[in-house]
Amino acid sequence: MRLIDAARCPYCARVRVALAEKGLEYETVEIDLSNRPAWVYELNPVGRVPILDDSFVLPESEVIMEYLEERYPEQALLPADPHARARARLLVHRFDDLLGRDYYAFRRGDENALAERLEALEVGQSLFADIAFVPWVVRARDLLKVRLPEQLARWLAALEQRPSVAAEVATVRAL
Numbered sequence: 001m002r003l004i005d006a007a008r009c010p011y012c013a014r015v016r017v018a019l020a021e022k023g024l025e026y027e028t029v030e031i032d033l034s035n036r037p038a039w040v041y042e043l044n045p046v047g048r049v050p051i052l053d054d055s056f057v058l059p060e061s062e063v064i065m066e067y068l069e070e071r072y073p074e075q076a077l078l079p080a081d082p083h084a085r086a087r088a089r090l091l092v093h094r095f096d097d098l099l100g101r102d103y104y105a106f107r108r109g110d111e112n113a114l115a116e117r118l119e120a121l122e123v124g125q126s127l128f129a130d131i132a133f134v135p136w137v138v139r140a141r142d143l144l145k146v147r148l149p150e151q152l153a154r155w156l157a158a159l160e161q162r163p164s165v166a167a168e169v170a171t172v173r174a175l
Protein backbone atom coordinates (compact mmCIF):
# COMPACT_ATOMS: atom_id res chain seq x y z
CA MET A 1 0.00 0.00 0.00
CA ARG A 2 1.19 3.52 -0.85
CA LEU A 3 -0.01 6.83 0.55
CA ILE A 4 0.59 9.96 -1.48
CA ASP A 5 1.00 12.25 1.44
CA ALA A 6 1.98 15.70 2.69
CA ALA A 7 3.00 16.09 6.33
CA ARG A 8 1.20 19.40 6.76
CA CYS A 9 -2.06 18.24 5.21
CA PRO A 10 -4.77 17.51 7.83
CA TYR A 11 -6.77 15.45 5.31
CA CYS A 12 -3.71 13.23 4.86
CA ALA A 13 -3.42 13.11 8.66
CA ARG A 14 -6.86 11.47 8.84
CA VAL A 15 -5.53 8.63 6.70
CA ARG A 16 -2.18 8.39 8.52
CA VAL A 17 -3.97 8.04 11.86
CA ALA A 18 -6.50 5.51 10.49
CA LEU A 19 -3.70 3.40 8.96
CA ALA A 20 -1.77 3.51 12.23
CA GLU A 21 -4.84 2.52 14.26
CA LYS A 22 -5.32 -0.48 12.00
CA GLY A 23 -1.66 -1.39 12.20
CA LEU A 24 -1.30 -1.38 8.42
CA GLU A 25 2.09 -1.11 6.77
CA TYR A 26 2.42 1.34 3.91
CA GLU A 27 4.91 3.33 1.94
CA THR A 28 4.73 7.12 2.12
CA VAL A 29 5.29 9.23 -0.99
CA GLU A 30 5.70 12.76 0.35
CA ILE A 31 4.89 15.54 -2.10
CA ASP A 32 5.57 19.26 -1.98
CA LEU A 33 2.15 20.91 -1.86
CA SER A 34 3.49 24.19 -3.23
CA ASN A 35 5.09 22.42 -6.19
CA ARG A 36 2.95 19.37 -6.89
CA PRO A 37 4.36 16.89 -9.37
CA ALA A 38 2.35 16.41 -12.58
CA TRP A 39 1.79 12.72 -11.83
CA VAL A 40 -0.44 13.65 -8.88
CA TYR A 41 -2.99 14.93 -11.44
CA GLU A 42 -2.81 11.61 -13.25
CA LEU A 43 -3.84 9.84 -10.04
CA ASN A 44 -6.36 12.48 -8.94
CA PRO A 45 -7.59 14.96 -11.57
CA VAL A 46 -8.17 17.65 -8.91
CA GLY A 47 -4.53 17.30 -7.83
CA ARG A 48 -5.26 16.86 -4.14
CA VAL A 49 -3.79 14.58 -1.50
CA PRO A 50 -4.27 12.20 0.23
CA ILE A 51 -4.31 9.51 -2.43
CA LEU A 52 -4.20 5.89 -1.36
CA ASP A 53 -2.88 3.23 -3.72
CA ASP A 54 -3.94 -0.20 -2.50
CA SER A 55 -3.95 -2.03 -5.85
CA PHE A 56 -6.31 0.70 -6.97
CA VAL A 57 -6.11 4.44 -6.65
CA LEU A 58 -8.40 6.25 -4.24
CA PRO A 59 -8.49 9.96 -3.36
CA GLU A 60 -10.67 11.80 -0.77
CA SER A 61 -9.86 11.28 2.89
CA GLU A 62 -13.44 10.51 3.96
CA VAL A 63 -13.81 7.85 1.27
CA ILE A 64 -10.38 6.43 2.06
CA MET A 65 -11.35 6.09 5.73
CA GLU A 66 -14.54 4.29 4.74
CA TYR A 67 -12.59 2.01 2.40
CA LEU A 68 -10.01 1.13 5.06
CA GLU A 69 -12.78 0.37 7.53
CA GLU A 70 -14.44 -2.04 5.08
CA ARG A 71 -11.31 -3.60 3.64
CA TYR A 72 -9.50 -3.96 6.97
CA PRO A 73 -12.28 -4.33 9.55
CA GLU A 74 -9.96 -5.47 12.35
CA GLN A 75 -9.40 -2.68 14.86
CA ALA A 76 -12.75 -1.17 13.93
CA LEU A 77 -12.97 2.61 13.94
CA LEU A 78 -16.75 2.71 13.61
CA PRO A 79 -18.95 1.53 16.47
CA ALA A 80 -21.03 -1.65 16.08
CA ASP A 81 -24.45 -0.07 16.57
CA PRO A 82 -26.00 1.04 13.23
CA HIS A 83 -27.33 4.29 14.71
CA ALA A 84 -23.95 5.18 16.17
CA ARG A 85 -22.27 4.29 12.85
CA ALA A 86 -24.64 6.56 10.97
CA ARG A 87 -24.08 9.37 13.49
CA ALA A 88 -20.30 9.06 13.11
CA ARG A 89 -20.58 9.19 9.32
CA LEU A 90 -22.89 12.18 9.50
CA LEU A 91 -20.44 14.12 11.63
CA VAL A 92 -17.63 13.45 9.17
CA HIS A 93 -19.87 14.30 6.22
CA ARG A 94 -20.64 17.65 7.86
CA PHE A 95 -17.01 18.41 8.67
CA ASP A 96 -16.96 21.66 6.69
CA ASP A 97 -20.00 23.02 8.50
CA LEU A 98 -18.92 21.78 11.92
CA LEU A 99 -15.29 22.89 11.82
CA GLY A 100 -13.52 23.15 8.47
CA ARG A 101 -14.98 26.35 7.11
CA ASP A 102 -14.37 28.35 10.29
CA TYR A 103 -10.94 26.81 10.83
CA TYR A 104 -9.77 28.03 7.41
CA ALA A 105 -11.50 31.41 7.83
CA PHE A 106 -9.60 31.85 11.13
CA ARG A 107 -6.36 30.86 9.43
CA ARG A 108 -6.93 33.41 6.66
CA GLY A 109 -7.77 36.08 9.22
CA ASP A 110 -11.38 36.30 7.98
CA GLU A 111 -14.44 36.62 10.13
CA ASN A 112 -15.11 33.24 11.72
CA ALA A 113 -16.83 31.33 14.48
CA LEU A 114 -13.96 28.95 15.25
CA ALA A 115 -14.29 29.38 19.02
CA GLU A 116 -18.00 28.48 18.90
CA ARG A 117 -17.34 25.55 16.56
CA LEU A 118 -14.69 24.14 18.88
CA GLU A 119 -16.98 24.62 21.87
CA ALA A 120 -19.81 22.72 20.14
CA LEU A 121 -17.75 19.92 18.60
CA GLU A 122 -19.26 16.47 19.24
CA VAL A 123 -16.29 14.31 20.07
CA GLY A 124 -15.57 11.12 21.94
CA GLN A 125 -18.41 9.10 20.44
CA SER A 126 -16.51 7.14 17.81
CA LEU A 127 -12.90 6.73 16.85
CA PHE A 128 -13.91 7.18 13.21
CA ALA A 129 -15.26 10.72 13.72
CA ASP A 130 -12.56 11.58 16.26
CA ILE A 131 -9.86 10.68 13.73
CA ALA A 132 -11.60 12.76 11.07
CA PHE A 133 -11.61 15.87 13.29
CA VAL A 134 -8.48 15.56 15.41
CA PRO A 135 -5.97 16.78 12.76
CA TRP A 136 -7.60 20.22 12.77
CA VAL A 137 -7.92 20.39 16.54
CA VAL A 138 -4.20 19.59 16.91
CA ARG A 139 -3.31 22.22 14.30
CA ALA A 140 -5.62 24.78 15.94
CA ARG A 141 -3.85 24.24 19.27
CA ASP A 142 -0.26 23.80 18.10
CA LEU A 143 -0.02 25.92 14.93
CA LEU A 144 -2.75 28.55 15.27
CA LYS A 145 -2.23 28.79 19.04
CA VAL A 146 -5.94 28.64 19.75
CA ARG A 147 -6.88 27.97 23.37
CA LEU A 148 -9.11 24.89 23.31
CA PRO A 149 -12.29 24.72 25.39
CA GLU A 150 -11.77 22.65 28.54
CA GLN A 151 -13.73 19.57 27.40
CA LEU A 152 -11.98 19.53 24.01
CA ALA A 153 -8.56 19.87 25.66
CA ARG A 154 -9.44 16.91 27.90
CA TRP A 155 -10.61 14.86 24.90
CA LEU A 156 -7.42 15.65 22.99
CA ALA A 157 -5.22 14.83 25.98
CA ALA A 158 -6.87 11.40 26.18
CA LEU A 159 -6.66 10.83 22.43
CA GLU A 160 -2.97 11.79 22.43
CA GLN A 161 -2.30 8.73 24.57
CA ARG A 162 -2.88 6.66 21.43
CA PRO A 163 0.38 6.16 19.49
CA SER A 164 -1.44 7.00 16.22
CA VAL A 165 -2.43 10.46 17.44
CA ALA A 166 0.81 11.05 19.36
CA ALA A 167 2.67 10.48 16.07
CA GLU A 168 0.49 13.06 14.35
CA VAL A 169 1.09 15.60 17.13
CA ALA A 170 4.83 15.02 16.67
CA THR A 171 4.46 15.51 12.90
CA VAL A 172 2.68 18.84 13.45
CA ARG A 173 5.28 20.01 15.95
CA ALA A 174 8.01 19.28 13.40
CA LEU A 175 6.36 21.35 10.64
Ligand SMILES: N[C@@H](CCC(=O)N[C@@H](CS)C(=O)NCC(=O)O)C(=O)O
Pocket residue numbers: 006008009010011012033046047048049050059060061062
Ligand atom coordinates in the same frame (compact mmCIF):
# COMPACT_ATOMS: atom_id res chain seq x y z
N1 LIG B 1 -11.68 16.70 0.10
C1 LIG B 1 -10.28 16.34 0.06
C2 LIG B 1 -9.47 17.56 0.42
C3 LIG B 1 -7.98 17.29 0.32
C4 LIG B 1 -7.17 18.59 0.28
O1 LIG B 1 -7.73 19.69 0.16
N2 LIG B 1 -5.86 18.43 0.33
C5 LIG B 1 -5.01 19.59 0.20
C6 LIG B 1 -3.80 19.52 1.07
S1 LIG B 1 -4.24 19.68 2.76
C7 LIG B 1 -4.54 19.69 -1.22
O2 LIG B 1 -4.16 18.70 -1.82
N3 LIG B 1 -4.59 20.90 -1.74
C8 LIG B 1 -4.21 21.19 -3.08
C9 LIG B 1 -5.29 21.90 -3.83
O3 LIG B 1 -6.37 22.16 -3.29
O4 LIG B 1 -5.04 22.22 -4.99
C10 LIG B 1 -10.03 15.18 1.02
O5 LIG B 1 -10.79 15.04 1.99
O6 LIG B 1 -9.10 14.40 0.79
